Amino acid sequence: MSSKSGDSDVVATLNAKWISWAHTALAYCAFVGALVVGISLHYHKIVQNEFYGYPQEWFPSVSATIGDRYPERTVFQLFIALTSGPRFALVGLWYVLTRKPNSTLPKFVAGVGVFRSLTCGGWTYITSTDDHDWHDIFMISYLVATIPWTFGCIALSPKNPVALKYRKYFSGSFYALIVPLVYFFIQHKVHRVAGAYTIYAFFEWSLVLLDVAFDAVTVYEFQHFEILIRDVKGLSRGAGKLAVFDDVFAKEKNSPVGAVFSPGFSWTGLLDTVADVYNGFVFWSILTSLGVSVWYFPLWHMGISGYEVLVMTTISPFLLWIGPLRRFIIRHIRICHLLSLSGLAAYLIETPANRVFCVGFGVWMSSLSWAATFYAERAQPHRLEARILAFSLGLLASSIAKFAFYTNNPIWPIMHGANGGWNGLGLTLAVLAIWKSTGSTASSGVDLQAPGPTRGSATLTSFGLGGLFFAMHSLLSDSSTMIFWVWEGYPVRGPIAVPHGAVTLLAMGFGLCMGILNPGLSRSWVSYGVGSIGAAILTTTKHWRGYYGALTLAVYVMSIAPVLLSHAARHSPGRTFGFGFLIYNILVLAHVWVVAYAFVPGGPIMREHTDWVMTAMMLCIGAGVFSVSLQPPISPTKEKRFSRPSTKPRRYYLCVLGFLEALAIAIAYLRFPSYDYTPYHPETKSITAGIWTIHFSLDNDMWSSERRMRDLLKDVELDVIGLLESDLQRIIMGNRDTTQFLAEDLGMYVDFGPGPNKHTWGAALLSKFPIVNSTHHLLPSPVGELAPAIEATIDAYGTLVDVFVFHSGQEEDPEDRRLQSLYLAERMKATPRPAILLSYLVIQPHVGNYHTYVGEKSGMRDIDPTDWDRWCEYILYKGMKRTGYARVSRHTITDTELQVGKFVVDQPEGSDVIIPEEQVPEGLRFPGLLKGEGVRGHRYHVFDAPRYYN
Template sequence: MFPLWKAVLSESLLGYISWSLYHALPPMIYYFPLQTLALTGLEVFAVAFFSPVFLITGPFWRLANNKYILALLRLTMVGGDKRKEEASKRGDAVREAVPHHHWLLSGIAFGSLMFLTLWIFGEVSLISRWAVSGHPHTGPDPNPYGGAVLLGLAHGLMLSFWSWSSVTRFAWFLVGLASSAGLLYLHTWSAAVAGNILAVFTMCVWPQLAGHFVSCLHPGKAMSTAMFAYVLELFFCVWCTAYKFVPGGIYARESSHLLLGFIMLCIGVDFLTGPKKDLSSVSEVKSKQTPLFKKCKNYIKLLLWLFVGVGLLGLGLRYKTYQKKLGQGVPKRDFSAMIWPFRFAYDNEGWSNLEGSANLLNQTDADFITIIESDASKPFIGNNDPTMWLGERLGFYTDFGPSTRDHTWGIMALSRYPIVKSTHHLLPSPEGEIAPAISMTVNFTGKLVDFVVAHFGNEEEDLDRKLQAIAVSNLLETSSKQVVFLGYITSAPGSRDYTELIENGNVQDIDSTDHDRWCSYIMYRGVIRLGYARISHAGLSDSEVQMAKFRIPDHLDSYVDNDRIVTDPSQVPEDIHFNPRFGSYKDGHNYEHIHHFHMSTPKYFKHRN
């Protein structure tokens, strides 16, 4: 009994390590071109995915059999040499008893199945982010409905133990194909249901495709093909969104439907045309040599449901804690808003910055936060969900959009007060990367204020920026009388796009005297400006934080805005001061590795007597 448990635990540990590497390596490689917005040559490190193949080549095989290397490997092995000898003896019996599958088809299908699993099910929140829409009909939140993804994956594996006829297999493949299309083209709950059906299908075919894969007569060729297919699909996924920064990207622009279609086709061909033998067939052959192996399925099922139960419990506890934090904003007339591009939760050294980001955001005391470049729900960025994590950590209402399947870099909105409604927009982008925007209404304890947040395309795409400025100015013009704009517009103050927003959007700049800006801007209409601050990034991102404080007037038709700038905080009431934790007024850039006010801020606004 103990050797069997040891084997199950060993394989679980090795599987965890393996999938952790599949998660971690792509964002580690992608981090460097992310900084330069171009290929750097470091993409060649994707060859690490082929490391299992290296062991079957002469030099690497001799290295792996070196006595010192073997001694090191033995220290890391959960099992022992006896297991290795028994596995070797069973190998011939397995090869004789299990029908062989062609290495090329099996390799492509298995590599595609691996990528599909990582791409769409690498994190429980991914399906929700593919299906998301604006408030109030957002679709399922990642928590608690991410638990349905765990259950779908687990039930898919259970379903794989059934016996399948040719007709039922074909019908099941059609269901899987339809669910993949539904995830791409349906919306909110319909897309989420399709995604969960796809989760069942994906795990259901894993044992059969794995059985085909391990029974190939040429394991080296099969493994090489699988890794080649995996890496090729991973790079194509990058090309679909980052098409502007890579060679030949125009041909892959927004082509996730082609990628998903190819993957499903490869999986379907292997699933339907392969021998009706799956991984359990190999287990049955092995069981003739090892009687205890007959019990392995039951232990795997037990361990699987144990993991699922722990996952569901964790999600439930997180959800309960999050719900307790929501709605704790006190009624007030004043509010603060901030904008920050934070490069998908990676700092300037390539490490995750979520913990540091939460601390920074909490210290700003901002009531409304928009974070640009926040869609990390992609395999090459890490398949994580900063929106869910920061929302739970800070106790803020959240909005995420547009959908991950829309190929933007994403916008996150965090609000201390409830979001009444929101609409996700794809701005005109005929030449460059797809530009996202969100328009929303927030309820500040009975007082409604509109927000428009946007991320324009790159400086080089003049036509895109012109059309995007026109589109956003229309959003501002049609918003309510009280609106705040927080945008990343890649244009200088006084430029064509800046003027378009000010004049046709009918808004004012928070500080028209600040000419040393390029990307981030705060504009407003129908509220009273109280303060303006810029806080250095301190290496947590490549961009600073910008903040503004506003007051909601009691009478919209008769209020007077503040028109005088002061830098001495003693001249304004203490309750509108920015957090002194960031220091005091500072001219020029702050180059110290700390978060500090800089660029001639903070500034406060008073009414001129």
């Protein structure tokens, strides 16, 4: 710092590079200083975690170092406070350096920089001990804001190759290290691998160093700046400007990335894009709600009900074959979109039959509206691309909404306020979004031709659309669907729904970018071959290898969507979209028949042939790719002759995509399980276990029943629960998963059971005790539906206990049930450990197969041999003391009661003598609130009170 002798009003100057150096030095002093002090004073305490300490874990994590211990926390907070000044100065100087006329991006990046600085202070001074929720909110906000900050700084980097190179190196390394960071955190948290947290800590510290280093690169630009301090008299300070570099991405102004961050960015354009994407979200919300709404009726009729015909409401685009009607619909496209909102408003109707008809009409109008919209925009490729992006991002937004709401879409008609629905808000936003995004189309009712000649087959294109829609709906409408395809139980050897659902969503976003930025690659046969290999790997393999196939398929399906949809818009919409949705419906029915073969005509032909369905899906997409290959690409110069400037540039949609992906990552972080679960009465070493057939989580009035189920399971204080009819990962069940909500809300480990590609109606296990190992079985079923079973070993108070969850075959197939009883009896007899069977057996007490399940053949005892009023649900046990048994009424949640048993480990089995409740210790009694009239319609029934045994 020195005086300026040549200019009398300049008191001092400072080269701006020292702002960067000060920020870097102080930030590193904060972290490294806390690390040195922590290792010196509290080494063994800060390397200790919930599972291991020294010597298994020997290097502390960032959070453990800067957390709650004095004086390292004070050292960190002191230097972070000193860093705040240079930090805000750095953000301000970066804005001065990069600002340009008519460009909003520098202001946006500066705002993100200020927001990051404030959130850094939030998680620094509010520790997880002070307030865990707010600490996490500030931390997640900081990490999410890092994404636009890094990409924005790269986009705005002045012409300095060295600085740009280092920014790319540091940011690329930062994002690359997130993958192993998450991997080793899961190894620690889920698999409890000794030493994994130490490796995780190294990656965590690396991210800190890279984050600070990224901002340190500003020294290359700031060295050309001087900060002047003037002694000025008067009020006027002038309007002088510093010279700055003004050629951001000068060499790449015509590239896709350059176009995204070019001048002209406006919040109005972004708002239009958000409305467009929300309109796409509404389409996928309505479409995905149809299957689960229709499914309610065959479920309660136990066979074909007639309402199934509503699945054909998607073929409404056939109407566009009629010229005058097509032009009328296009001219009044806003009204058509608004009429489709009956699918969202259906939640206001209490009667299930009327509600499903309302949903069907919504699907009819929604399919018609979107097909007409694509066709109407075909004359303007940029406008058509915008609609396709909105449609595809709508699917991604729908999947993210389900990721946030435990696989339920909050605006479905099976949701309402009582079970967590956001229907009113969703409907209001839909009206506003449609009003803003559907004001006009490129053709305005006139059949304008697409630019250039149209080649290819409309019929083959319709097959491609059918395969595409089916792939998007059946595999990508929920982030956990393909994860359960490769799930095989404990120990965990592959992805889990949380957090890896976010990885599926990231793959979808990457595929969509590829389809827009490199359509030539997406439409190639090489990409189709890679996508087909991914589908084959997903179908035939398990664990991580199968999931890699799933991610490959997700990328391919999303990348081919823009190509197929834009090509389909060139042909007659009645033929392409009408037949396309018809092919989609056929594939939907086929993928239902593979499991529902006992209830549909010709079902045995499709029995257990998911591989046929996947093959048909890929062949259909291949037909579409063949048709596209006959269409010559349009050169950019030729395209300009047919295109007016786009009103919704690509950059806005990519911004929305970035926000959605950041939101997915944040949701994954917030939902990550704690794995810190305790049983209700550990002082008694008891296990309260139950069995419940949950009827696919639809109650008697066609509302989603997860929350009502949660309340009852909590009231009964269940430590272990077997759920049957629990596989909802199909289009007809909404691609849902009840176990996610129950496990996270109740604090339980969960085994989803045999996946949707195992062709069963599902069996799941939830346990407050760690699940050490689990095996999935498909029991002999030569004629009827497949019988799923889970054989799991839990660690109950240090004692290994086997738990079997089993759903037997139907009453109409006695030979199946006989073979299944022999198979399961053999499995139960073979285990030397204490065991519990939670089952649906379809037998009468003391008759027929009952003696296979109970007695010498299995080694199991009936929880209450005197209970003659049973037909389906049974609880059996061996090797532990049974102390209580209760039957709890279902009210209107499902069609089957909840049966519950209490057991004590490390005690002999005891007798069948029933004793009064007064002789039972308090911790071994069932909750009293279900006695008498009970609560919320649930009470102890049949015996009117629990039974207790000596």
